[in-house]
Every structure is written in structure tokens, then in C-alpha cells.
Amino acid sequence: MENELFMNTEFPPPSEFEPPSSSSAMMLNWALMDPNPQQDSSFLWEKSTDQQQQQSIFDSALSSLVSSPTPTNSNFSGGCGGGGGDGFIIRELIGKLGNIGNHNSSREIYGGTTPMSRSALCYATPMSSPPPPSNSNSHIMMNRTTPLTEFSADPGFAERAARFSCFGSRSFNGRTNSNLPVNNNNVVNNSGKLTRVSSTPALKALVSPEVAPMIPGGEFSRKRKALPKGKSKENPISTASPSPSFSKTAEKKEDWSGKGSKSSDEKGGKRRREDEDDDVEEEEGEGNKSNNTKPPEPPKDYIHVRARRGQATDSHSLAERVRREKIGERMKLLQDLVPGCNKVTGKALMLDEIINYVQSLQRQVEFLSMKLSSVNDTRLEFNVDALVSKDVMIPSSNNRLHEEGLQSKSSSHHHQQLNIYNNNNNSQLHPNNMMLQSPMNSLETSSLARSFTHLPTLTQFTDSISQYQMFSEEDLQSIVGMGVAQNPNHESQHMKLEL
């Protein structure tokens, strides 16, 4: 770490440095403390500071401590060259300087370093987290470090240090570019960069426990915030992915999202379906999410989908999954409807079954209509006699239909119902026929007569309907009542329009 410290002294651009006329105190400081032969650069670094200010303050501080007169270049350079004899004095100085460094007042020396160059910042970053100075062993270390602690004490300084860090990985810069809150960045990245040995795991270890509770806030807040509103978890991914330098952070985020998604999967996919425009919204959401770096503003109603663990969090694939689940759900519904679909497994076969069933039903309708047309022909001879019995039979017919209605409610096996009804029909053939024929006969007499009997037929039919009304269930009442309530003339016109 020390090596790192002093290695970084090479980074600062030498252009800013000038040989100072003064600030000799600083020079002494570094000259004494620096075991590294690269002293020149450190000196240069010192020189780049706000020299006058520093020097004055430092001089005053020194003068208070040192009995000797105000140090000048010559003195200190002499001190540098003094060697062993003066070394003791110098060490004392260092110790006292270290003490000075701890004082708040002396912070000003370093605090006023707003125009501090980047080089200084190199020191600031590692110094932000070092332990508070302890006395004995780490004396020199402390001395070495304390000035820098003072540098880093300035929060703004630290911020700038982080920004222009010569540790500066691209990810760091990239992250700052994305306008995340800087403090968190500093904390995370400083700690991450400090422990250079363990880069990713430490980072992950640092970040994941940090981030997981930080979900509502923190550096991922911006991206995560879009989650409840927005569609999916790929927002952090999608925002991370455009910047290729996000290698570490991206993978870190993915791991995090993986963990997060696992936890959320336990909650179950939270989805809120909207009325009818969900497809529209999904469309827009997909288009927005795929390319934007910023989380899109979610529309009002949105489908909330959680990415499950081990599944792709791509926006398209998520929407795909939603759709497939919808379709699967409906297929289950259809499976119950279509008889004989339980044995069949797989969507394709089931769909084939469904298509066959629909086709068969339509064919049945056609066949029965053919039969009806033929039946109507043969039934033309039936006469008013049947009409007489109509009034008697109608309630029973009504009840029959009602029974059928009940049966249809109870079970979903349509064929069975049909059989049951047919059995009923066959068992009570004669009255059934009579009862069913009666309205038909009432209809057919008109055609028989080939005259304008349609009106009486109609009236008869409406009578029958009113009969229904008296004995019918509520739905029948409501439906029929609507028809009957109208004027018979209107009704006839209405019935004409029906076809």
C-alpha cells in the first residue's frame, strides 16, 4: 500500500509543478518520510499546492514548535543534508508535525487545496479509509498518512479525488458519468480499489449486502426505482449494458439481480393486468426498454413481471413468457370444454383437438339445420288442433327446458346432457312432440294457409311467449319480457330485422 501510494506520485502531470521558492517545510516533510528514491516527484507534487498559503500557515505552525528561527530553504535543505545529527531533531519535528496534522487547525493547510491537482487525489483516496493515527509503530506511517487524511477530510476533496482518481478504472468513470450519487460511489469504489487483490468478490461482497438493503435507495435506486413502475428487472441490465466498460459493475448487477429475482420469485410474479390495452403497453414497453439507457416513464397501467431466476431478463423474452403463460392458461380452459382433451398432452395436439371439435360443432349445426328444413316441410300439415293443446303443454315444455338449463349448469359434459335430454325426450315422446310441435305448428299454419295468417301466428307466438313468461325462470322472464313489452307491430318489424 505504501508502494501504491508512492507509485502514484508519478501520475501527476509534471507540467503543473514548479520549483518552489518556499514551502520548504513541506519539502522537509516529504524528504524525510519518503524512503522512495523518487523524491523528486513528491517534491514536485508538493510544489503544486497553493504555496503561499500553505507556507505561511505551515511556517507559523512550525515556528510555534521549533525553537529555531523560521525555516528557510537553506535551513531545511541544510537540514536535509544534515544527516544523522540533525536527524534526531528532524524526527522530532516529524512527530510534532504529525501531531499538528491531527489538529483541526492544521487541516486548513490541506483544506484549502481546492486547486489541488490530480496527483494529490491519488493520495486522498487511499487515505480516506486508513485508521486513525496510532502512536508507536505506525508513527512514520501515521506521519506519512496524516497529511493525506487531512486532504481527504475535506469532503469535496474526497469527491474530487474519487472522480479523478488515478486508480480510476473506466468503470468508475463510467459510473460517475451516469450521474449516480457520488458519495456512495466513493465509498464503494474506494473500498473496492483499495483492496485491489480481491476485486470482484470484494466488490460483490461489498455491494450485494449493501445494495440489497439499499434497494429503495442508494446507487441502484435510480434503476431499481423503475422496477415497481416499470416492467422488469432488466432496467439495470439495460442501462449497464450500453456502457461496455461496465464489465465489473454489470456482472455485479446481474448477480445481484439474480439474487434479487430469486427472492422475488418466491413472492411470485407480481403482475397486474390492465383492461384491454395491455398489449399496447407491452409493445411500447418493449420498444422503450430495449435501447434506452434511462428507465422509460411507465404508462399508467402496466404489466409487472418479475424475472425468474435462471431465466433471461430480456424485455422481449419476458413479454414472450407473459404471453405464453396467458395462452397456456386459456388452453387449460379450453381443455375443460373440449371433451377428450384430457388425454392429450401438448399444446399442438390439444389445439388440433380443439379445432376438430369446433369444426364438428359447426358441421352439426349445418346438419341439424338441414334436418330442420326437411322437418319443416313434413310438418306443414299440422294444424290448429295442435294449437289448442299448446296452452296446456307450454308450461311443461317450459319446465323441460328449465330442467335442461339446470342440467347444463350442473355438469360440463355436453354430450351426456344431450343424451339425457334425448332420453327424456324419447321417454315422453308423445307429450314432448305435442309440446314442441305446438309453437312450431303455430308458426307453420301460416305457411299452410298461404294467406295472411302470419299475424295471428305471431299473436299466437307472442301468447305462447307470454305463457312462458308466466311460468318461466327469471332469465326467461327478463328476455321474453323485453320482447313482449314492445308493441306487437314493432316486434314483428324487429323480428324481421333479426334475420
Added chain:
Amino acid sequence: MASADKTINTDVPEKDVFAIHFLQSLSNLRIQNLFNSPDTTNYRVRKIKKAAYVSMARAAGGTSRLWSRALLRRAAKGNNKIVRFPRRKRKVTWKISSKRRRSDQRAPVVEDAAERLRNLVPGGGGMETSKLMEETAHYIKCLSMQVKVMQCLVDGLSPK
């Protein structure tokens, strides 16, 4: 899955509703005196079939279902007076082309079957697959109900 999803409603009215509607349409046919001089059985059959479908569509809820709406619209083409369609409160989003294009990429097996289904179910051309499934379910229920009614009628009217 979708915990907060609305349950798909595929209720159909009772059989008597279908019966009433069908009988009404048949009586209408009588009024038109079609069966007096049948030119072709085919024509009559077609008429009855059309009456059956229309009555089924009406019984199933008129214009509240996509397939019934499409059916009625199709049937109303030949008439002078157009079947009245109530104003819809909700805006209908027509996303046929985009949805179809996108859905073609999804599960081509499902989509092939869905295409066939679209040909069968009235009004299926404008529906997305999931919606199509819903409509198919309701359509199947109504069809089966109509078949039952017609069967009863035929049985009742057929000679012993």
C-alpha cells in the same frame, strides 16, 4: 402466474335463451314464406343455418363478444337495415398487423393452430392469440348450446 389477473369469463346463457332466439328467427323465416315454394333445398337450408347462427350470436350476448359481433356484422351485410351496434365505451385497439407479426415468431406450433382457429371462429382475424383462445372457449360453449337446442327441436318435430 398472474395472481391479480382477471378471471376469464366464458359464461353463456341457458339453453332456453338460445331456444327462444332460435324460435323467433324461425318464425321470422315463416313470415317470409320461404317454405312455400322452395326453389332449392339448399337455399332453405342455408337460410335456416344463417338463422341459427344469428340467433346464437344474439343469445350469446349480442355485440358484447367479438365473435358474435363479427357474426352479426357478417349477417347484416345483406340486409337493408343494419344490425344496430351499441356504442362501445372502451376504445378498441387494433393491433392486428404488429401483433401478428410478433406472434408469428412465437411458438410457431401454436401460431399455426391459431391461424386455423381464426378461420373457424368468426371474427378471429383481428384477434391476438390469447384473445382468440378466450373467444374460442365462449364460441364452443355457445355452439354446443345451439346444437342442443336444434337437436331437441329436430327430435321434437321429427316423425315418431
